[in-house]
Amino acid sequence: MSAIGNLIWFCFGGIVMGLGWWLVGCIAFLSIIGIPWGRACFVIGNFSFFPFGQEAIDRKELSQVEDIGTSGAGTVGNIIWFIFAGIWLAIGHVMAAVSCAITIIGIPFAIQHLKLAGIAIAPIGKTVVPKEVAAEARQRNAAAFVNAARR
Template sequence: MAVFRIIFNIAWFIMGGFLMGIAWWLVGILCFISIIGIPFGRACFVIGELSFWPFGQEQMNRRVARGREDFGTGTFGTIGNIIWFLLFGIWMAIGHLLHAVACFITIIGIPFGIAHLKLALLSLAPIGQTIVAKPD
């Protein structure tokens, strides 16, 4: 199973994952420049890494993963997600949707299109989410 993950991740990286990962990191740099955007920037770098190598990892709500509520999973997280959506989230989601459509055109690209759709959903509201390794 690990061999398939490696093969899929390499193919993903070549077929659009690199571009979207770089886009996530560029948005993260913009967020870090404005001091109040640092929490958004941190999320961008984590999701950017997921965007580079998505197979074998999944996103999960931090409240579920840790078994307790924290700063990003409560009211402040919701407010942060609204701000994120208005500033960057919609544009990152559109980028992933465009890549998904391009992948769906070919039959071999369907798994990559599905991964782009998952990342598009995550890009709409990333605050309060975490990335965990999928169990084998």
């Protein structure tokens, strides 16, 4: 089912949003200091091409290890990102979501655009994984939390 959704998504707007993410990534790479943001743009651009069956989650949630993107430096990076590019990508996704939601059949696509708008606001420290992997990571984190609370 997600393959059909991805095919329809790609043909009717996913390619435009993915290319938008890649364009911002190229601009970030040109600035040299924007390379970490550029890398995130390419990862999320690929996700934007085919979002059904995948999910963006925090790397810390997946690996249980804090890295530079999931620490305070990542928060600072996300603030800088939001000011220079995140707001514009988020606005683009929200506008696309509204146009999809106007048609009843486009509501699943509107939901995907809103998810991508949320990612556009703060992409640093996120990774894209299949939905099953994200669910398993959340389940293991919950089990670890319960086990720690029992001790």
